[in-house]
Amino acid sequence: MTARVGGHRRHRPPLQKTVNFVAMLEEARMFFKKGEELAKVGRWEEAVKAYEESLRVNPNDAQTHLNLGFVYYELGYDAEAQQAFERARKLQACCGK
Secondary structure, three states, X not given: OEEEEOOEEEEOOOHHHHHHHHHHHHHHHHHHHHHHHHHHOOOHHHHHXXXXXXXXXXXXXXXXXXXXXXXXXHHOOHHHXXXXXXXXXXXXXXXXX
């Protein structure tokens, strides 16, 4: 679909792409919440998997990287925790999230 803007044609993204993007964000949020719930009860390995799934869908979510870092810390995975914290810091500085 195209639209005329200032005498020029501009291609509009299909509505389906927007719907898919929203569905992806909802999926990421679902995995994030699952990670939070699992971490609260000390199910660290399962929380890691949930946060990793959230990041698979939405890799630029600073809060998910931060939470994953805390879970890695609890598991004694210091290098992974540091990497997750650093990624969260960079995303927060870049994007204000």
